[in-house]
Amino acid sequence: MAPAAHIQTLSLALISLSFLKLAMADPRTSLVAQYCNNTLAANGAILADNFVPSMDNLSSHVNANGYGTSITGVDPNAVCALAQCYGDLNSIDCKLCFSEIRSQLPKCYPNTGGTLFLDGCFGRYENYTFFNEIFSRNDTAICSFSNNNSNPIIFGQAVKEAVGNVSLKAQNSHGFAVGSASNLNSTVYVLAQCWENLNSALCSSCLDAASSAILSCSPATEGRALYAGCFMRYSTRLFWNVNETSSSSSGKSKAIWIVVGLLLGAIFLILVGLLIAKKRGLWGRKKSASLKDLYGQEMAAVILQSNLNFKYEDLRKATNNFRLSNKLGQGSYGTVYKGVLSDGKEVAVKQLFLNTRQWIDQFFNEVDLVNQVRHKNLVRLLGCSLDGSESLLVYEYYSNRSLDLFIFDESRDKHLDWQQRFDIIQGVAEGLSYLHDESDTKIIHRDIKASNILLDDKLKPKITDFGLARSFAQDQTHLTTGIAGTLGYLAPEYIVHGHLTEKADVYSFGVLVLEIVTGKRCSSPVGSHAEHSLLAKVWNHYKMNTLDNVIDNRIYNKNVSDDVIQVILIGLQCTQADPHSRPTMSRVVEMLRSNRGEAEELVLSDPPFLDVSPMEALEGESSRLISADMSVSRLSAR
Ligand SMILES: *[C@@H]1O[C@H](CO)[C@@H](O)[C@H](O)[C@H]1NC(C)=O
Ligand SMILES: *[C@@H]1O[C@H](CO)[C@@H](O)[C@H](O)[C@H]1NC(C)=O
Ligand SMILES: *[C@@H]1O[C@H](CO)[C@@H](O)[C@H](O)[C@H]1NC(C)=O
Ligand SMILES: *[C@@H]1O[C@H](CO)[C@@H](O)[C@H](O)[C@H]1NC(C)=O
Ligand SMILES: *[C@@H]1O[C@H](CO)[C@@H](O)[C@H](O)[C@H]1NC(C)=O
Ligand SMILES: *[C@@H]1O[C@H](CO)[C@@H](O)[C@H](O)[C@H]1NC(C)=O
Numbered sequence: 058m059a060p061a062a063h064i065q066t067l068s069l070a071l072i073s074l075s076f077l078k079l080a081m082a083d084p085r086t087s088l089v090a091q092y093c094n095n096t097l098a099a100n101g102a103i104l105a106d107n108f109v110p111s112m113d114n115l116s117s118h119v120n121a122n123g124y125g126t127s128i129t130g131v132d133p134n135a136v137c138a139l140a141q142c143y144g145d146l147n148s149i150d151c152k153l154c155f156s157e158i159r160s161q162l163p164k165c166y167p168n169t170g171g172t173l174f175l176d177g178c179f180g181r182y183e184n185y186t187f188f189n190e191i192f193s194r195n196d197t198a199i200c201s202f203s204n205n206n207s208n209p210i211i212f213g214q215a216v217k218e219a220v221g222n223v224s225l226k227a228q229n230s231h232g233f234a235v236g237s238a239s240n241l242n243s244t245v246y247v248l249a250q251c252w253e254n255l256n257s258a259l260c261s262s263c264l265d266a267a268s269s270a271i272l273s274c275s276p277a278t279e280g281r282a283l284y285a286g287c288f289m290r291y292s293t294r295l296f297w298n299v300n301e302t303s304s305s306s307s308g309k310s311k312a313i314w315i316v317v318g319l320l321l322g323a324i325f326l327i328l329v330g331l332l333i334a335k336k337r338g339l340w341g342r343k344k345s346a347s348l349k350d351l352y353g354q355e356m357a358a359v360i361l362q363s364n365l366n367f368k369y370e371d372l373r374k375a376t377n378n379f380r381l382s383n384k385l386g387q388g389s390y391g392t393v394y395k396g397v398l399s400d401g402k403e404v405a406v407k408q409l410f411l412n413t414r415q416w417i418d419q420f421f422n423e424v425d426l427v428n429q430v431r432h433k434n435l436v437r438l439l440g441c442s443l444d445g446s447e448s449l450l451v452y453e454y455y456s457n458r459s460l461d462l463f464i465f466d467e468s469r470d471k472h473l474d475w476q477q478r479f480d481i482i483q484g485v486a487e488g489l490s491y492l493h494d495e496s497d498t499k500i501i502h503r504d505i506k507a508s509n510i511l512l513d514d515k516l517k518p519k520i521t522d523f524g525l526a527r528s529f530a531q532d533q534t535h536l537t538t539g540i541a542g543t544l545g546y547l548a549p550e551y552i553v554h555g556h557l558t559e560k561a562d563v564y565s566f567g568v569l570v571l572e573i574v575t576g577k578r579c580s581s582p583v584g585s586h587a588e589h590s591l592l593a594k595v596w597n598h599y600k601m602n603t604l605d606n607v608i609d610n611r612i613y614n615k616n617v618s619d620d621v622i623q624v625i626l627i628g629l630q631c632t633q634a635d636p637h638s639r640p641t642m643s644r645v646v647e648m649l650r651s652n653r654g655e656a657e658e659l660v661l662s663d664p665p666f667l668d669v670s671p672m673e674a675l676e677g678e679s680s681r682l683i684s685a686d687m688s689v690s691r692l693s694a695r
């Protein structure tokens with residue numbers, strides 16, 4: 058190759074490198090400190106009911122602004138929450154950081170509050186409005202003395218100058234600043250951040266206190282000050298994300314991403330080839346990331362050429378321009394509309410909320426996964442649209458909508474008899490068993506619940522919403538980056554420790570079985586909690602040998618009650634607190650086929666963790682709380 062060509066390739070490669078660096082900036086999700094308010098909730102069930110919508114609301118604010126507050130519910134079980142990404146995070150990294158907050162904060166449940174400092178963002182919830190607090194009893198400085206600077210006096214002066222200047226700069230620039238100072242050969246980097254709701258007087262007081270606290274860390278090479286209203290960090294290395302070109306991307310359309318990505322991907326392939334040929338491992342570390350990028354682009358190309366491809370314009374017409382009257386429901390990642398294609402075929406069109414890079418990966422993930430798995434009890438994906446301003450997925454339409462509309466329907470016009478309910482339970486079990494054990498890649502659904510079970514015209518169940526599903530084999534490291542799912546259906550080990558295995562699906566399935574049999578919701582809509590202790594209630598009847606009483610009276614009769622009870626026992630077995638005591642889904646399918654819950658062999662222990670509300674426990678049965686604690690600590694011991 059001519060020298061000129063080398064230079065050209067190299068400069069293009071450098072441009073692409075800087076792009077990758079931007080795209081892969083660091084969300085800094087490592088944990089600095091977490092503490093829980095030591096007050097127990099007045100009512101854990103209502104707290105849980107309020108927690109999820111409060112976090113969802115918070116999430117929408119943080120995704121839009123990098124900061125947010127939300128208030129859900131009323132005293133004494135309100136959930137007031139605040140989250141703040143530090144100013145140098147781009148919008149994608151902010152989402153990643155917040156998703157870590159989202160998954161870690163519930164560890165404080167059922168206490169009324171929790172505070173979490175990560176290196177890139179902050180989150181807190183309490184049962185009162187704390188938004189203007191700048192000090193708390195837990196304010197502290199954390200110093201890392203592992204590697205003290207060898208010249209403490211010179212170093213100390215650099216720390217003092219950098220901290221003082223950056224603190225001042227932050228007070229004068231909307232609460233965020235970064236900066237550095239050098240003294241001889243010591244350079245110190247400082248970041249300061251106030252929460253955005255604080256006025257400048259409060260921000261100044263907080264940063265002043267944080268500054269004096271953090272100065273006590275010198276000569277440690279790392280210091281962090283954690284205050285109720287602000288965060289400050291100094292380090293001897295440059296730790297924040299440096300601004301390069303125009304910052305982040307949330308507004309950019311997907312099309313631009315794909316074109317840019319393809320271009321850079323191609324350039325990078327050339328570079329990697331060159332490097333390998335020359336046996337120079339100079340940029341080896343970046344290589345794997347870029348190849349992962351290429352994977353996404355390949356997917357796009359494959360989809361565009363396949364019959365999975367739908368035109369955005371056709372889908373817009375099919376759904377009457379996404380008219381509200383065509384709306385079927387709200388899925389985890391987007392709104393679902395009914396559409397009628399030009400040939401008269403009815404379809405369900407899912408319009409994904411977001412179009413950032415992270416979500417595009419999710420999008421390919423979903424297309425890829427749902428297209429790979431084919432089973433009579435799984436919703437069929439017909440295709441997707443890549444050419445419009447939004448990401449759309451097209452599914453088969455099922456006329457009888459979702460299971461929750463049937464089992465929780467108070468009026469009697471959508472009645473399901475026992476045989477129909479049993480068939481639904483069996484179908485869902487078979488679908489899940491396929492996902493766990495029979496498909497090419499093991500898939501954990503993560504969000505099994507009544508509204509994710511669709512019913513076709515013969516009332517056969519179809520599991521939907523694979524948006525949360527990840528292939529077990531491909532993505533092990535990211536399994537716990539965000540707790541997804543619906544509280545009430547979530548397995549305790551997943552809520553408390555973020556441990557995700559297929560046994561979390563088994564737990565959710567068990568909850569669903571109990572709902573189908575009793576006709577009661579495991580967790581009620583926001584604000585009420587009457588049925589929240591469904592598991593506890595069924596459990597109590599099991600212990601008193603009165604399970605007859607929990608059966609939905611719309612299906613109850615003497616002839617079926619034995620069969621129904623066998624199924625309840627399977628449900629209880631699936632909701633055991635210890636994941637190892639839960640059967641696999643293929644075992645559940647076997648038990649259902651032989652129509653026996655195998656009561657004799659069954660040893661059920663531990664009432665399910667989530668249903669022990671502190672109030673019930675304090676009102677007398679304190680042994681229940683203790684036993685729940687034990688099941689949690691047993692989980693932590695693993
Ligand atoms: C814990 O919550 C109570 C109100 O329930 C509040 O008064 C107290 O300040 C909180 N503690 C901390 C450390 O935030
Ligand atoms: C969040 O809460 C505010 C105030 O209660 C409300 O106005 C807003 O619509 C909510 N946003 C979302 C996305 O739920
Ligand atoms: C917060 O919860 C505690 C404990 O349940 C309760 O005593 C207190 O009144 C609650 N605070 C507010 C503001 O409701
Ligand atoms: C990056 O640039 C934006 C806008 O130009 C600015 O608001 C922000 O403070 C900058 N961040 C850093 C870390 O320099
Ligand atoms: C936070 O403050 C409370 C009340 O002073 C204390 O009991 C608790 O141990 C503190 N937590 C941490 C992590 O410092
Ligand atoms: C660093 O300095 C601190 C405080 O001066 C001291 O306690 C610590 O032992 C020192 N550590 C090392 C590794 O020198």
Ligand SMILES: *[C@@H]1O[C@H](CO)[C@@H](O)[C@H](O)[C@H]1NC(C)=O
Pocket residue numbers: 218222237238239
């Ligand atoms: C810090 O502030 C002082 C006083 O305003 C100034 O002299 C100094 O140059 C500043 N240092 C840096 C690194 O900006």
Ligand SMILES: *[C@@H]1O[C@H](CO)[C@@H](O)[C@H](O)[C@H]1NC(C)=O
Pocket residue numbers: 207208241242243
């Ligand atoms: C910085 O300078 C001091 C004295 O000039 C010296 O003792 C120290 O080793 C130097 N540190 C580094 C990292 O070069």
Ligand SMILES: CC(=O)N[C@H]1CO[C@H](CO)[C@@H](O)[C@@H]1O
Pocket residue numbers: 456457471472513514515516
């Ligand atoms: C119970 C119920 O609503 N069943 C309906 C399911 O869908 C078919 C086909 O649309 C209808 O005929 C049933 O009435």
